[in-house]
Amino acid sequence: MARPPSTSALVRLDDTSSRNVSIEDSDPPRQRLRRLRRGLVWLVFVAPVVCAVVYNFIIATPRYASEISFVVRSSQGARDRLSIVSLGQGGGVGVADDSEAVVAYLQSRDVLRSIDRDGLVTRTFSGRGLDPIAAFPSLLTGSSREDFYRHFQGYVHSEFDRATDIIHVQVQSFTAADAQEIAQRLLSASEAMVNRLNQRARANLVGGAERDADQASRQLESVLARMNEVRNRDRIIEPELDAGASVKLQSGTAAELAQIEVQLDQTLRVAPQSPLIGQLRARRSALESQLGRQIGATAGGNGSLADRLRAYEELAAQRDIAEKQLMASSLQLSSAQAGASRQQLYLEQIARPNLSDEARYPRRWLNLLMTILVSGCLLWIASSLAELVFDDE
Template sequence: MATIPLPPPDHETGLTEPPTPSGEPAALFQREPAHAAHRFEQAAPGGPEPWRKRLAWLRNLALFVLLPTLAVAIFEYGIVANQYESETHFVIRTAGQSGSANSGLGQLLGLDPNPTTADSQTVVDYLLSHDAVASLERTVGLRAMFRRSEADPFSRLDADAPPETLLRYYREMVHVDVGHEAGITRVGVRGFRPADAQRLAEALLVIGEQRVNEFNKRLLTSRLAAAREALQAAETGVNDSQAALSSLRQSARDIDPERTGAARITMVTQLQSELAQARARLAGMAAAVRPDSPQYVAQTAQVRGLEQQVAAAQASLTGSAQATATGLGRFEGIRFRQELAAKRYESATTALDTAREQALRQQLYLVRIVEPNLPAKALYPKRLKLVATIFFALLLIYAIGWLILAGVREHAA
């Protein structure tokens, strides 16, 4: 019977270690306790590894989320200046616009659009243009308003800012919106002082009204230009015909050639009647008396005299260039042209009145609905909203990055 020698006892514990089998099983036997101890170390609760991971996670959270958020909060609450907003509302209307122009049924069917929306948009374009900036600089000192001592260095306008920079800065401080349904235009103006915001909003209304008045003046001028030209042409025609009539009267030395011609025709008719009567008496005397008798000679002389008078009268009517018929023809032609010019003048006058009435009916008016207010509280910047947005955005980015990194580590393990 073989005996297995025992190892000497341990001096510290007093126990004797069991013999170690030789060969491959012995190696496995030696590795198994180490592996089991490693599993026991990982599963042991309360170890330092979870706390280190948690502290690292909190450190990264503070570095990538809390510190940037705190920096933004310090910047917004400690450096950025307050901005006050004054608001005003107005609407563009025409003198001839009826209340049904904005009816809901018309808008639903698309048959009755708001005719002043385009006009409102035109005014809005002007209020945001460089012309408006130049006008405001002359009236209220726009650059000085944007360079107040209350403004922070990041929001203050540069002293030597070019006009393009001033226009871009102005469009950031002034917001204009047009409501397409009711046509009401909202104007919001920001300033570093409440009084500046209110004053600038009032100045915008003033220059808007001035621009509308300029539109009306141009509309009236363009609408009346053609009518006035026609009226001037008609007046020229009337004056020319009147001058021609006066010249004819002076040359003929006759105030009323028509009446004079009628009188001459009447005279010729009477002379012809007297001539016929004289000839009848002469024919009756020829059968009763001798041709050399005094009565017959006198009657013959009377007939010859009447014949000469009739011939002269007829010659004055139609026989020469100075005849009554020629003068009467020129007079009637001038009178016809005068009457035609008078009718044209009357028609041109009516057309001018109609054009003026239509232009006045289409004139625009800027109607104030809400006057510019004096703000009592700064509405900008939206500090809490901005800080909260930055915090949640960074937190979301950090969470997504942490999940991606954890997945990569797990995949690598």
């Protein structure tokens, strides 16, 4: 059986351990490491957590949220109404680009200028009782217009879901009514943006066709005006009718002249001494003279019908060309208008701006938990680095 150690041996062991502890306590690197760890605990963990508790549960101003959702569609797909199947299929590339343009507009300075036209947004962030981080202007948020734009971006969140083609917008404010009003103004601004996109697309598609149609119409009007001048100057109503009447008159005169010739020939054979022969000869001479004048008035000289119709026929040819150009331009314009109508964009609302019943932000417990996790990770990293540094010493 083993004999227990003597009392003197135990005393010697206690003295040895106490001397080791004293040596360790007197080690300067170890003391500095412990002091550094205590400082890191207060600086990296305790102080951030205390600040998070104070801000989230005491200082932070409650914020209400209002959300809207809408889809930018084209008239070409208007027959495909909103459904789970159509949302799952997504839209075309053009509509997706237009949706992203609307999202970019919602994040721009122009939309802030539009919805703050009466100072609503400015009054919202400059109201009394707001915490220093939420209020504007302040020492933390700045005072310039650019600072206000960046500050406002933290309270408006917009995103485009390519899988469903839906644009989601969330607006945060310090009262439920202000959040709803700002969201409604953003929705109206988005509709105005879509209308401007339609106007630009229509101007690009229809503008050129309209200019061509107007030019063809003016050209036709100019030709018709010159034709009217020619009619009044040369006393021509309708060339075909005038020519037909002249030919008909010549035909009648020629026929009458032929009858006189036959009658004169018969008379000379039957009764050469008849006094009627002189009358027939005189009438034949008059008819021949009349026929010659009629032929001369129709063609063959200056001032004749053929000479006067030449300028009119040139204008008639120009009129036909102008009418064909106007018809082609009108068809092109109709086609461009139909294409513009098919590409017409419109905004289809899915969720209207809601009036929140309770403040959703800040998320106090979530913020506190995240602060604890981040501070704990930073504390562990800092402590590990400090221990490595002192171990090297």
